[in-house]
Amino acid sequence: MPLDNRLIACAALALLAALAVSFLMTPVVKTFAYKVGAVDVPKDARRMHKVPIPRLGGLAIFIGFMVSVLILGGVRGNGQMQSILLGSVIIVVLGVVDDVMALPAMLKFVVQIAAALIPALNGVVIQAFSNPNIFSDSLYWVLGPLSVPFTVLWIVAITNAVNLIDGLDGLANGVSAISATTMLVIALLASESEVAVVMAALVGACVGFMPYNLNPAKMFMGDTGATFLGYILATMSIQGLFKFYAVISFAVPFLILGLPIFDTAFAFIRRIAHGQSPMHADRGHIHHRLIDMGLSQKQAVATLYVISAMLGLSAVVLTTGGEQKAMLFFLTLCIAAAVAARVVFPKEIREELHEEMEELRELGRHSGQADRQDAPGDKED
Numbered sequence: 001m002p003l004d005n006r007l008i009a010c011a012a013l014a015l016l017a018a019l020a021v022s023f024l025m026t027p028v029v030k031t032f033a034y035k036v037g038a039v040d041v042p043k044d045a046r047r048m049h050k051v052p053i054p055r056l057g058g059l060a061i062f063i064g065f066m067v068s069v070l071i072l073g074g075v076r077g078n079g080q081m082q083s084i085l086l087g088s089v090i091i092v093v094l095g096v097v098d099d100v101m102a103l104p105a106m107l108k109f110v111v112q113i114a115a116a117l118i119p120a121l122n123g124v125v126i127q128a129f130s131n132p133n134i135f136s137d138s139l140y141w142v143l144g145p146l147s148v149p150f151t152v153l154w155i156v157a158i159t160n161a162v163n164l165i166d167g168l169d170g171l172a173n174g175v176s177a178i179s180a181t182t183m184l185v186i187a188l189l190a191s192e193s194e195v196a197v198v199m200a201a202l203v204g205a206c207v208g209f210m211p212y213n214l215n216p217a218k219m220f221m222g223d224t225g226a227t228f229l230g231y232i233l234a235t236m237s238i239q240g241l242f243k244f245y246a247v248i249s250f251a252v253p254f255l256i257l258g259l260p261i262f263d264t265a266f267a268f269i270r271r272i273a274h275g276q277s278p279m280h281a282d283r284g285h286i287h288h289r290l291i292d293m294g295l296s297q298k299q300a301v302a303t304l305y306v307i308s309a310m311l312g313l314s315a316v317v318l319t320t321g322g323e324q325k326a327m328l329f330f331l332t333l334c335i336a337a338a339v340a341a342r343v344v345f346p347k348e349i350r351e352e353l354h355e356e357m358e359e360l361r362e363l364g365r366h367s368g369q370a371d372r373q374d375a376p377g378d379k380e381d
Contacts, residue, residue, distance in 0.1 A: 004191050011188065011196045014072045015204035022064030022208025029060045030212075030219050038099045040220055053217060055099040058225020061173075061205045062092045065232070068201035074194065081194065083122035084235045087115040091159065091231045095224030109156070115231065116155035117148075124238050125151045155234040161260035162230030163223060164267065168287045169215035171301050175259055175308045176229040177206035182256045182312035183236060186319050195239055202232055215297045233257060255315035259286075259308045310334070 033039065033054035041052045066085070075081050094111045097103060125147040128140050143150050166172035180202040187196035206229070212219045221229075237253045254261060263286050290300035 003188060004193075007191060007193050007196055008188060010072060010193070011184065011200035014068045014197045015200040015207075017071065018064040018068035018201040018204030019208040020064075020204075021067045022060050022205040023211070024208075025060040025063050026057060026209055026212050026219060029056055029063075030054050032056065032059075033099075033219070036100050038096075038222065040222070053220055055220045055222030056096065056224055057209055057213060057219040057221035058095060058223070058228050059092070061209050061221060061225050062088070062228050064205035064208050065201050068204060069198055073197045073201065078194070080119065080122055080124050080239070081198075083119040084124060084232070084239075087118040087235070088228060088231055090115040090118070091227050092224055095222065095227050099222040099224050112156050112159055112227070113152060116152040116159075119235050119238075120148045120151040120155070124235060126154060126238055151238060154238070155231065157264070158234035158237075158257055158260070159227050159230035161257070161264040162233065163226040164264050165260050165287065165304075166221070166226040168291075168297050168301050169217035170210060170213045171287055171304060172226050172229065173206050173210060173213050173221060174301065174305050176233060177203055177210070178305065178308045178312055179233055179256050180206065182315055183233075185316055186252075189316075189320060195236060198232075198236055202229070202236075215301065230260070252315050252318055255311045255318065258311040259304060262286075 033056040036056075038055045039052045040055050069075060069085070073081065075085065090111065094103075094108060094115075098108060126143060127147055128142045162172055162176060165175060180199045184196055184199035184203060187193075187199055209219075209221065209225075213221060234257075237257070266286070287300050287304065290303060291297065295303065
């Protein structure tokens, strides 16, 4: 598949511009965070840090991204791209206010829906995706009137999924950068210039903030950054992945965003199984479990980076080589990761991981038994 050298040069320029602006703006934003009181004070067991650390780092990411996109992204005259950027501004304003003064969850949810509706009502919608049922005669599903609500659900879900994995230094920022890099590679291979430049700007903005966010973090990106990154990844996946690849493969967007999607889905299932609200905060996320198994923050983050990169590489292979090559490639990566884990991780950690998996299987069996017992046909009149 031939590459467009001019597009690669433009994407590289967008990446470097966003990186420079994000890196230079972070100290300025850090000073601003102290002035407005946007400081994360460790007050419960879920917090990994021991001293107060300023939030709002996402504002530097946003500024770097916007400067790069507005200069190089060809936004003028592009109504759909303008609607995405307008929605992102709403998300960032909401995040800044939430980082300064905690807002009610329902209010944030309503504002996120409003921000998602802006691009959805301007043509940025998921119109169809391939049928996951391989035995069906229908190759893909056309959503029709369900396009807008399905799109809003996707955007809001990914926005919050990225926010939920923001629990360790550099985790959400790095995973978002890996996901954006995957979309960038696919866009370059498909000569999708608009998606490529925007994704390059997002990668650059994330990398520019990274030196301040890696463990030990000097600054957090807060809800401002996590929800912004989730929003842009969700909307741009619609512009690129769902639009061009969803009828080829149902799995592409889900592979690229697989880590936050799995963590969020697992969190909801876990909380419901324990009789809690799905929105109840807990210390059971993937990164928490890795820490509890004895890994350091850096080791846990590196592990999740590798998983995210494996999923991203599989998505690239899927779009370029087809399903069989992607499955073989992903299986190979899993085997390599298993071998590496056996070499790198101590025996005690591997045993702890095995015990965790056994607990999950036991929980699944109990949940299945409870479902069968509660089924209407099983109840006595």
